Amino acid sequence: MQTEQGTQIRMLLRSGQLLHIGVGPSAKASSKPAVHLDATQMEKHQASTLGLVSAFAAIYLIWGSTYLGIRYAIETIPPLLMMAARHFTAGIVLYGWLRLRGTSAPKWSHWRNAAVAGGFFFLGSHGSLAWAEQKVPSGLAALLCATLPLWIVLLSNFMGSKRDLSGRVIAGLLLGFAGVAILIGPAAVESEHGLSLIGAATVLLGAFLWAAGTMYTQGAKLPASTTLSSAMQMVAGGIILFLVSLATGEGRQFHFFAVTLKSAMALAYLMVFGSLVAFTAFTWLHKVSSPTRNSTYAYVNPVVAVFLGWLLAGEAVGARTLIATAIILSGVALVNRAGHGSVHPRQEGRERRMVRVGEHQCSAAD
Numbered sequence: 424m425q426t427e428q429g430t431q432i433r434m435l436l437r438s439g440q441l442l443h444i445g446v447g448p449s450a451k452a453s454s455k456p457a458v459h460l461d462a463t464q465m466e467k468h469q470a471s472t473l474g475l476v477s478a479f480a481a482i483y484l485i486w487g488s489t490y491l492g493i494r495y496a497i498e499t500i501p502p503l504l505m506m507a508a509r510h511f512t513a514g515i516v517l518y519g520w521l522r523l524r525g526t527s528a529p530k531w532s533h534w535r536n537a538a539v540a541g542g543f544f545f546l547g548s549h550g551s552l553a554w555a556e557q558k559v560p561s562g563l564a565a566l567l568c569a570t571l572p573l574w575i576v577l578l579s580n581f582m583g584s585k586r587d588l589s590g591r592v593i594a595g596l597l598l599g600f601a602g603v604a605i606l607i608g609p610a611a612v613e614s615e616h617g618l619s620l621i622g623a624a625t626v627l628l629g630a631f632l633w634a635a636g637t638m639y640t641q642g643a644k645l646p647a648s649t650t651l652s653s654a655m656q657m658v659a660g661g662i663i664l665f666l667v668s669l670a671t672g673e674g675r676q677f678h679f680f681a682v683t684l685k686s687a688m689a690l691a692y693l694m695v696f697g698s699l700v701a702f703t704a705f706t707w708l709h710k711v712s713s714p715t716r717n718s719t720y721a722y723v724n725p726v727v728a729v730f731l732g733w734l735l736a737g738e739a740v741g742a743r744t745l746i747a748t749a750i751i752l753s754g755v756a757l758v759n760r761a762g763h764g765s766v767h768p769r770q771e772g773r774e775r776r777m778v779r780v781g782e783h784q785c786s787a788a789d
Contacts, residue, residue, distance in 0.1 A: 474707075474711075475708075475711065475712065477704070478704040478705075478707055478708050478712075479704075479708070479716075479719075479720075481700060481701045481704035481705075482701050482704055482705050482708070482720045483720060483723045483724065483727060484727060485696045485697060485700060485701040486697065486701050486720060486724050486727075487565070487723060487724040487725070487726070487727025487728050487731065488727065488728070488731055489693060489697040490556070490561040490562070490564055490565045490568075490728040490731075490732070491561045491728065491731045491732055491735060491736060492689045492692050492693045492697065493505075493552065493553050493556050493561065493689075493693065494556050494560075494561040494732075494736065495685050495686060495688075495689035496509075496553075496686050496689035496690045496693060497553055497556060497557060497686070498683065498685065498686050499681055499682045499683045499686040500677065500682055500686050500690065501668060501673035501676050501677050502550070502553035502554045502556070502557065502673075503546075503550050503553065503554065503664050503665075503667055503668035503671065503673055504664075504665070504668040504673045504674070504677055505553060505690060506545065506549050506550050506553050506661075506664050507661050507662075507664035507665035507668055508661070508690065508694075509661070509690060509693045509694050509697075509698060510541075510545050510549070510657040510658075510660050510661040510664065510698065511657070511658055511660075511661025511662060511664075511665065512661070512694050513657055513694045513695075513698035513699055514653075514654050514655070514656070514657025514658035514659075514660070514661055514698075515654075515658055515661075516699065517650070517653070517654035517657070517698075517699065517702075518651070518654040518655065518658055521648070521650060521651050521654060526648055526651050527646075529646045529651065529655060532644060533644065533645055533646050533652075533655065534655060534659065536640075536643040536644055536645055537645060537652065537655035537656045537658075537659050538659040538660075538663070539639060539643070540636050540639060540640050540643065540645070540656045540659075540660075541655075541656040541657065541658070541659035541660030541661075541663060542636075542659075542660065542663050543632050543633065543635055543636025543639060544632075544633060544636045544656060544660055545656070545657065545660025545661065545663070545664055546660060546663045546664050546667060547628075547629065547632030547633070547635075547636065548629040548630070548632045548633040548636070549629070549660075549664075550629075550664055550667070551625045551626070551628055551629035551632070552564060552568065552625075552626060552629045554625060555622040555623070555625040555626045555629070556622075557622070558619035558621065558622030558625075559618065559619055559622035559623055559626065560732055560736075560738040560739070561728060561731075561732045561736065561738065562725075562728050562729035562730075562731075562732035562733065562738050562740065562744070563606065563607075563618075563623070563626075563729075563738075563744070564626050564728075565724060565725040565728030565729065565732075566602075566606060566725045566728075566729065566744075566747065566748055566751055567603065567606070567607075567623060567626040567627055567630065568626060568629070568630050568725070569721065569722075569724075569725045569751055569752060569755055570599055570600070570603060570627065570630050570751065570755070571630045571633055571634060571721070572721060572755050572758050572759055573595070573596055573599045573600065573754065573755065573758060574630055574631045574633075574634035575634040575637055575638075576588075576592060576595075576596065576758050577596070577634075578634050578635060578637075578638050579638065582638060589761050591757050591758075591760070591761040592757070592758055592761045594754075594757055595753075595754045595755065595756070595757030595758035595759075595761065596754065596758065597754070598750055598751075598753050598754030598757065599750075599751050599754025599755055599758070600754070601750055601754070602746075602747045602748070602749075602750030602751030602752075602753075602754060603627070603747070603751065605743060605746060605747040605750065606623075606743070606744065606747035606751070607620065607623045649706070650706055653702065657698065705717070705720075718759055721755060721759070722752050722755065722756065725748065725751075725752065726748065726752075729744065729748060
């Protein structure tokens with residue numbers, strides 16, 4: 424028995440989960456060391472392998488498939504209206520569930536800030552993504568969205584709130600944007616079917632706006648519960664999307680009985696799986712897994728999106744796309760690896776909160 428306890432203690436020490444070893448009042452009698460873990464560390468220790476595999480499969484496969492889901496949904500539903508329905512419905516369901524479980528009601532100032540963030544995230548980023556997918560393949564849109572970490576680094580340094588640019592970060596930025604240039608360069612524009620530069624630029628604008636929203640939320644007062652904050656942003660973003668949809672005339676373009684079963688099923692998939700199931704899995708992973716592991720979705724999602732677009736929608740995947748994919752993801756990997764060890768401790772809590780909210784990737788097609 425003592426050998427087993429010694430082994431467990433050594434394992435906890437190696438993993439960094441051991442907070443305190445001592446002999447308390449009750450421990451003196453039995454001479455057994457007392458091991459104290461906080462709730463989050465205990466949850467990490469007890470997370471099952473099956474649970475971890477299932478959660479990672481959800482954020483890898485579901486979020487990677489949402490780009491194709493958007494393409495199918497907007498075939499017969501106007502893009503902004505589709506995103507409005509998706510995010511408002513998912514947000515109101517999540518918000519209601521949290522309130523029923525006893526989560527405290529947010530303040531009005533929280534709603535105001537959530538509306539601003541929702542405008543950045545869901546109108547500026549997801550709305551532009553959905554509009555752009557009328558003009559560019561879903562796989563290409565996913566690759567362009569993979570530049571999100573690059574925009575965040577640039578904005579963070581421009582606003583002086585994060586870190587200095589190291590050699591590795593600069594190399595990652597250059598690699599990432601070089602991959603974008605290869606992806607949407609002259610060869611792509613002059614190909615048989617051509618590439619919509621407006622569509623590609625709109626996707627990049629959406630990634631930039633998501634990064635800008637991330638920067639905004641670092642200083643905004645939002646609820647302590649990141650899940651509640653995300654639900655509020657989805658609700659507010661959905662309302663803003665709906666209003667802009669009406670203002671741009673999408674209401675006149677929408678005909679309920681013209682919506683195909685494929686578009687309706689795609690929208691339902693985006694609501695239930697993209698915005699609720701995968702997000703719940705991602706939130707749980709932040710309690711039981713490391714940020715480094717959790718961030719791997721940024722590399723896997725574009726690959727899944729490109730593969731599904733090729734397999735199910737007949738989207739062309741040539742040598743240029745494969746080369747650009749490798750270069751973009753290599754650049755993102757360099758930036759992310761450099762960032763894990765260089766974030767100032769005062770920024771860590773706020774950035775962790777925004778990683779959770781940003782979970783809705785432009786990668787964010789979740």
